[in-house]
Amino acid sequence: EAGVTQFPSHSVIEKGQTVTLRCDPISGHDNLYWYRRVMGKEIKFLLHFVKESKQDESGMPNNRFLAERTGGTYSTLKVQPAELEDSGVYFCASSQGWDRGANNEQFFGPGTRLTVL
Amino acid sequence: GDSVTQMEGPVTLSEEAFLTINCTYTATGYPSLFWYVQYPGEGLQLLLKATKADDKGSNKGFEATYRKETTSFHLEKGSVQVSDSAVYFCALSDRGGSYIPTFGRGTSLIVHP
Numbered sequence: 001e002a003g004v005t006q007f008p009s010h011s012v013i014e015k016g017q018t019v020t021l022r023c024d025p026i027s028g029h030d031n032l033y034w035y036r037r038v039m040g041k042e043i044k045f046l047l048h049f050v051k052e053s054k055q056d057e058s059g060m061p062n063n064r065f066l067a068e069r070t071g072g073t074y075s076t077l078k079v080q081p082a083e084l085e086d087s088g089v090y091f092c093a094s095s096q097g098w099d100r101g102a103n104n105e106q107f108f109g110p111g112t113r114l115t116v117l
Numbered sequence: 118g119d120s121v122t123q124m125e126g127p128v129t130l131s132e133e134a135f136l137t138i139n140c141t142y143t144a145t146g147y148p149s150l151f152w153y154v155q156y157p158g159e160g161l162q163l164l165l166k167a168t169k170a171d172d173k174g175s176n177k178g179f180e181a182t183y184r185k186e187t188t189s190f191h192l193e194k195g196s197v198q199v200s201d202s203a204v205y206f207c208a209l210s211d212r213g214g215s216y217i218p219t220f221g222r223g224t225s226l227i228v229h230p
Contacts, residue, residue, distance in 0.1 A: 004160060033217070042121070043161075043206065043220040056217070091161065095216075104216045108153075108160035 002026065004109035006092050012115045018080040021112045025074070025094030031055075032075050033095075033106060034067060038088040049075060082116045089113050119144045121221035123207045129227045130197055138192040138224045140181075140207035148209040150174075150183055150190040151218060155204045164192075164205070202228045 005024045013019050025032045034046040046065070047057040051072035060067070064083070069075040079086055093106040123140045130136060142150065152164040152174070165174030170185035179194045190207060204225050208218040 037223075040222065042222050043218075045217050045219075048217065093161075105163060106216070106218070108162070110158060110160045 004092055004094050004107050006090075006109040006112050008112060009110065010113045010115075012117065013082055014117050015084055016081045018078065019082055019114060021077045021079075021090050021114070023075045023077070023092030023094075023109060025092070026107055029094035029096055029107075030072065031095040031097070031106075032069060033093040034075070034077055035091040035093065036088050037091065037111075038085075043091065046077075079114075082114075084116050087114055087116045119148065119209060119211060119219045121207050121209055121219055123205075123221035123224050125222070126204075126225040127227050128224060129229065131229050132199055133196045134228075136192070136194040136197045136201075136226070138205055138207075138226070140190045140192065140221060142188050142190065142207075142209050144188075144209055144211065146211045148211050149216075150181070151208040151210070152179070152181055152190070152192050153206040153208060153218075153220075155206070155223075157203070161206065197226070197228045199228045199230055202226055 007022045030051050032049040035043050037043045045059040048055045049069045052069050066078045089111040091111045093108045095106045097104040120143045149168045151166045153161040154164045155161045165176040167174040167183035173182045181190050181192045204223045206223045207221040210216045210218045
C-alpha cells in the first residue's frame, strides 16, 4: 500500500512568488492534515480536512495560505505571495479516523522543503 | 496551552552507546504521549506511544515511560545503531479533543560506527 506522498520534495522561490504544494493521502483515508516546521522549531498544525471539508483551520497563519481538497482526494496548499518567513518543511498526514475512536493514527509524508529567497 | 519541551541536539553517539532523549510536557488535560521518528528522506513515523500514567511504550529497542508526577516521557535505548540516526520528535495529544499532536522541536541523533 502506498504511503502519503508529497510533491515537490523541494521548492526554491523568490519572495512575492506563488508556490503550490501537493499531498496525496493514503487511499481510503478521509482525514488529511497539513503541518509546518520552521527551521529548528516545533512542527505546527495548519489545518485538517475531513473529505473535502475543512474541519479545523485554526493553525493557518494568514490569508496568504489557501488549502483545498477537491473531491476529497488529494490536497493542495498554495502560498501567495510567499514571504521569507514561510520557509520551512511542510508535512502532510492522513488518517482513517480523527476522534477518540480507532484508526486515528496519522501517517505522514516526507514533507516539502520550501525556501523563500 | 499544551506544549512539549525536548532536549536540543544534535546528540552524537558511538554505535552501541546508551541513548536518552529527554522530553517534558505541559498539558491541561490528561494527554496521550508519543515519540515520532523521521529518518533521512522519509516522513514521520510513529515510534511508540503511551496513553496513561506508568505505561511504557516500546518499539525497535526504544522505550519511554509515561511519568505523570514529573510530566516526562524520556526516550531510551540501550544500544544504538548507525541506522538509528534520525530526528526524534516527542508529542502529545489531548484525549479530550481531536488527536492533533502537539510536537516538540525535535532532536537530531547521529550515531557513528
